[in-house]
Amino acid sequence: QQQVKQSPQSLIVQKGGISIINCAYENTAFDYFPWYQQFPGKGPALLIAIRPDVSEKKEGRFTISFNKSAKQFSLHIMDSQPGDSATYFCAASYQGGSEKLVFGKGTKLTVNP
Amino acid sequence: GAGVSQTPSNKVTEKGKYVELRCDPISGHTALYWYRQSLGQGPEFLIYFQGTGAADDSGLPNDRFFAVRPEGSVSTLKIQRTERGDSAVYLCASSPAPGTTGELFFGEGSRLTVL
Numbered sequence: 001q002q003q004v005k006q007s008p009q010s011l012i013v014q015k016g017g018i019s020i021i022n023c024a025y026e027n028t029a030f031d032y033f034p035w036y037q038q039f040p041g042k043g044p045a046l047l048i049a050i051r052p053d054v055s056e057k058k059e060g061r062f063t064i065s066f067n068k069s070a071k072q073f074s075l076h077i078m079d080s081q082p083g084d085s086a087t088y089f090c091a092a093s094y095q096g097g098s099e100k101l102v103f104g105k106g107t108k109l110t111v112n113p
Numbered sequence: 114g115a116g117v118s119q120t121p122s123n124k125v126t127e128k129g130k131y132v133e134l135r136c137d138p139i140s141g142h143t144a145l146y147w148y149r150q151s152l153g154q155g156p157e158f159l160i161y162f163q164g165t166g167a168a169d170d171s172g173l174p175n176d177r178f179f180a181v182r183p184e185g186s187v188s189t190l191k192i193q194r195t196e197r198g199d200s201a202v203y204l205c206a207s208s209p210a211p212g213t214t215g216e217l218f219f220g221e222g223s224r225l226t227v228l
Contacts, residue, residue: 006155032215043117043204043219044156089155099144099208099217100169103155 003027006090006104014112019077021107023090026071030092033066034101035075038087047088048075080111115139117220119205125226126195134190134223136205145188146217147180148204156204162188195227 005024013019025033034049050057050064050073057064063076077084087108091101118137126132138145144163148156158172162182170180177195182188192199202224206217 034215041221043206043221044217045219046216049215091155093215099146099215100158100161101156101217102158105155106153 003102004090004092004104006107008107009105010108010110012110012112013080015080015082017080017111019075019080019084019109019111021075021088021090021109022072023074023104024070024072025092027092027094027102028071029094030102032093032099033064033073034091035062035064036089036091036103038089038106044089077109080109082111082113085109085111117205117207117218119203119220119223121223122221123224123226125228127228128195128197130195130227132192132195132225134192134203134205134225136188136190136220138186138188138205138207139218141209142207142218143185143210144208145182146206146208147188147190148206148219150202150204150222152201159190159203192225195225197227200225200227 003026007022035047036044037047038044048059048062050066052068055066061078066073087106089106090104093101120135146161147159150156160180161169165185177193179191202222204222206219208217
């Protein structure tokens with residue numbers, strides 16, 4: 001059972017464009033929703049995260065939109081840059097004493113110059 | 114460096130052999146996690162340590178997999194009788210304390226190839 005479904009699998013955008021990655025979850029007990037960024041040969045690194053008490057969180061060019069009733073959340077990357085080219089993973093967990101994250105399958109983003 | 118350190122970075126072994134993968138977490142982090150990442154997939158949870166004890170080992174696929182953290186710092190993931198399907202990148206992560214920031218700090222992983 002895949003608890004976090006992520007789409008698209010791959011995404012190509014032009015420099016300066018907006019990248020949008022979507023995720024849906026099933027477990028209503030989840031209360032923490034991070035996005036991780038992974039470059040080839042590196043481990044994932046936290047990019048931005050949201051908790052369900054807010055519908056949107058923005059950090060620089062990165063924004064998470066959260067829809068609790070639809071059990072969906074998305075990552076928007078504004079003014080996408082070639083350096084943003086990486087694989088992005090959404091994840092979810094319930095903070096019952098651990099950060100046991102359930103990850104989506106990832107989206108490979110390519111930003112063309 | 115101050116990050117999570119994993120060794121070896123690459124390990125090639127033959128089917129049926131025993132392997133050990135080591136993780137040195139960020140100093141002071143009490144929580145330690147092992148994840149497995151297969152090609153083209155997201156990381157998959159294996160086991161979580163709080164201190165020296167395994168608080169949650171529900172992700173270990175079978176009894177060929179075992180992990181220890183005897184002194185509450187360095188952890189070793191042990192795989193017996195390796196199979197080709199065990200080939201993956203094994204990621205270790207640590208966090209300051211469970212349920213605080215929510216952030217996991219990942220190492221670069223140990224890539225295991227079973228021939």
